[in-house]
Amino acid sequence: MTKFAKRGSAVLDAPEERYAPETGWPSREPAPAGMLQRGRMAADPNENPGPRSYDPAAEEEVYRPRRESLSYRLRLSVPRSLTGKIIVSTVALLGLGAIAIGYLAVRNALFHDDRFAITTSSEIQIVGNQRLSREQVLSVFGADLERNIFKVPLAERRADLERLPWVAHATVIRILPNSIRVSVTERTPVAFVRQGTQVGFVDAEGVLLDMPQEAAGDPQYSFPVLTGLSADDPLSARAARMEVYRRFMQELDSSGEHLTQSLSEIDLSNPEDVKALIASGSSDILVHFGDEDFLNRYRLFQQNLPQWKAQYPKLASVDARYEHQFVLEMESGAAVPLAGDGKTAAKPNGAAVAAKPATKPAAPKAAVKATAKPAGPKPKAKHPPAKAQKSNQKMFAALAAAHKATVANAHSGVASHTAGKQVKQ
Known part of the structure; x- marks a missing residue:
């Protein structure tokens, strides 16, 4: 007991020691130094000051690590002294010079090494040419013989190849050490085309193609002959007419009867009136x-032709542009039976059952009515190949005769030239 107790006086207990309550982090590590101060700075300044609890989101926002920017780190790597800058610049210039010297050395070795020179035409490989001769392709590369392959302008050569009529697309690549590979895609002919006395091919885009000598009489070219296409016409006009031709052929063959096999010649001079020569016995009939x-x-x-030929043996053309009626025209000087009395009359410039107007009007005054056969199974179409291709065979025979005459004239010229040399000697 204390001396106060011994005296019997009232003794006041000493005040209990009070401590500030612990922060609300029962399961966390102690807050880092200065956290509370930073938390207060991040708080809303309008709020009343007072004790605040620890906010983990505020801690993450406040202590988010910051990284130095790349530009700042790069600036640190550049020396600031004049001597350091001179050294770095010198090293950079030496590096660039070494790269330039290496490039020039490699370029000089490639451009002047004889191992990369095209010495003979056999080192120009050509694939994809069937109708285009090798000589025609090599004519494009005539200036490249004995030239380094790295000096050959490939884009220019490809453009030159695609200017050839038969070439639709071409690719040209280098093959080390000294070869050029040429790949061509040829155009596909869809018809013969007649221009005066010359006969060639034409493709679906209206590009006119020369016909190789071996193509005459080849059975794979069973096309009709087109007229009305000229090299003087722009390509766009020829392409439009070939589109009409494609539609015409496609529609006739849509039934699966191969009706186009009976066509020998098609006139496209007027796209609004497709005219075709159709083989019929010993003669061809022009149909509009x-x-x-x-x-x-x-x-x-086709259904009315037997009746017409029996009535008009000299039938020359039929105009089918009018609905349910036809205009028949006879050969020049042929007689035409008149309706009613059975008599005949002849006209000097050919005769027609009904006069054909110059434009496409309504039905003419007098015309032969078209009669359709009753519905029933369609008869099988008969197209004898000999009759269907009669005009083409004549054309091929004329071409073969002209070719033989040309060859004979060439040989006779060579013989006379040789004889003249011998006389001079």
């Missing part, structure tokens, strides 16, 4: 199909 409804007009013509 207009610019639409080709298949139906062909069927009506």
